Amino acid sequence: MNPRSIKLLEDARDACSRIQEFTCGVSLESFLASDLLRSAVERQLEIIGEALGIAAKEDDLVQMQLSELPRIVALRNRLIHGYDSVDPELIWDVVQTKIKPLKDQLVQVAGEFM
Numbered sequence: 001m002n003p004r005s006i007k008l009l010e011d012a013r014d015a016c017s018r019i020q021e022f023t024c025g026v027s028l029e030s031f032l033a034s035d036l037l038r039s040a041v042e043r044q045l046e047i048i049g050e051a052l053g054i055a056a057k058e059d060d061l062v063q064m065q066l067s068e069l070p071r072i073v074a075l076r077n078r079l080i081h082g083y084d085s086v087d088p089e090l091i092w093d094v095v096q097t098k099i100k101p102l103k104d105q106l107v108q109v110a111g112e113f114m
Contacts, residue, residue: 001061001062001112002058004055004058005058005062008051008052008054008055008062009062009106009109009110010110011047011051012047012048012051012052012102013103013106013107013110015044015047016044016102017103019041019045019095020100022040031088031092031095032089032092038088038091041095042086042091045076045079046079048072048102049072049073049075049077052066052069052072053073053076056069056073065105065109066105066109068098068102072102
């Protein structure tokens with residue numbers, strides 16, 4: 001894996017960490033009530049999708065290692081281009097069910113090539 005791809009994986013991992021930090025101890029109701037928090041989480045999801053999308057274009061190993069890559073990039077595209085139709089409860093579900101496994105996978109994949 002090329003060094004730039006590893007850096008992009010690390011950027012995505014860091015964005016996962018920020019999402020976990022931002023939402024630790026937060027309820028769905030608090031998340032829905034906070035424009036600031038929702039915006040911060042959505043921005044980190046955009047970073048994850050962009051970083052992984054670029055890494056996959058530059059390095060075939062990334063695409064082979066990340067089975068959820070198409071869905072991750074699709075979420076990024078929805079946040080960027082369809083911002084007015086984003087369901088905040090769907091975003092909350094992603095935060096609660098997908099971020100930790102993705103972060104763990106990114107740690108593992110990047111670690112294999114460092």
